Amino acid sequence: MKKGKGCEGKAPGMRVRGHPVLGEPPGGREITVFLDGKPLPAREGEPLAAALFASGIRVAHYAAEGREPRGPFCMIGRCTECRMVLEGKGMVLTCLTPAEEGMRLHTPGRRGKP
């Protein structure tokens, strides 16, 4: 794996900073998870979907035989649109699954991939 080129960088700065009511976010430990083999920064304990949004990644899986990208719709575990494959667990709802160091996520349903 090449070093230095992770998933972040497409849309840096998607974390909320200097909020007028909430102030600075609580500082969870910075960890690394992997998306389709590439490192992705995350805060320990935040839902995996939040870590993806923080890096500007909004496609969770592909439906309709790979033709339709889908992404989180409800963020509270109802719509199932945020589902992804987590190694060792199978299909999970990323909006409810807390991020842990070293987790390996995969985008299911992409054309040509399982």
Added chain:
Amino acid sequence: MKLRRESHPLVVVGAGPAGLCAALEAAEAGLPPLVLDEGSRGGGQLVKQIHRFFGSREHGAGKRGFQIAEELVSGCLGKGVEIRLGHKVLGFFPDGRLLVDGDEGVFVLQPGATILATGAVEKSFPFPGWTLPGVMGAGAAQTLVNQHRVMPGKRALMVGAGNVGLIVAYQLLQAGVEVAGVIEVNRAVGGYAVHAGRLRREGVPILLRHRLRAAEGKKEVESVLVEDMERGTWKRFSVDTLCLAVGMAPQAELAAMRGCRLVYLSELGGFLPWHDRAMRTDRPGVYVAGDLAGVEEASVAMDEGRLAGLAAALDAGVLDPGEAAERMEEVMDRLELLRGGPFGEPRRKAKERLCSMTGLVTGGAGRKAGIRGRTGRR
């Protein structure tokens, strides 16, 4: 496979404002319940509410939702309520047992009585491009910015100028997301003027008589097509996020599975379990409260929760009927006030219609319902 079994005199499903207030009341009456919630934090949707609440002291007026949530959770814990987070209720069988999935595995829970406070789910509707990533419920955007502290996108368009649409649009601005506008098919703003005023002062246009036509983009939302219904012209908004605030529906699956009779009332969000004024359903030992019992607001949910908690304690024989009646009257009077005014009136009338639907209900529950404040044990 043999499943582990557990039992509890009173189980509350949902740790939102309704469930926690129900738990508080029941605990105060001497029946501390077990509260189950699938989320990782108690307080339900209150945890992402950062605006100051209206209403009276009993409803936490002047406080922000997440502060009310913290108070309710610590209040419950102080009174011996057990709150199990990360617990999903998979089923509610006609014989009254619950199937629960938690960190201890899947187990069967036999409750003495059950209070369902499962809340509501955001509605959606189909339109071209509605499955594109970047299209989401307004509540999802609110969860992202206020709870998880990340932005759903850089520039958003809000559909629906009710309170949810107006409040979330403003909260997106507070989080640093650009808001291109709020569109609304009706001729007037549906939410409170104070929320609309805040947006207008920030220069966000609220476009009345504008209809959503399509979300466009290859892999994600890149633009949104909107029709000006008066002129018949179309506009294209260059946004990466489309938020839908087009109403909510009660989450009645568990109630339906248990066999509770459902009633359709559009003013209250759709199908909901029939219930009497003390929040009893037509199934013995099953109570409902909050958005499940009709989509209203958090203050209403709290008071309905208190009613359900009192009714459960009364029916279990741990609360003196005289005291229960007195406390219920007090809460019912407050609910009457909350449902006053032009916004509350349709909901108040719908609730009245619901409680007068005696013919639908088998047994004595329906007849009891017509009598205001009737709190006799069944």
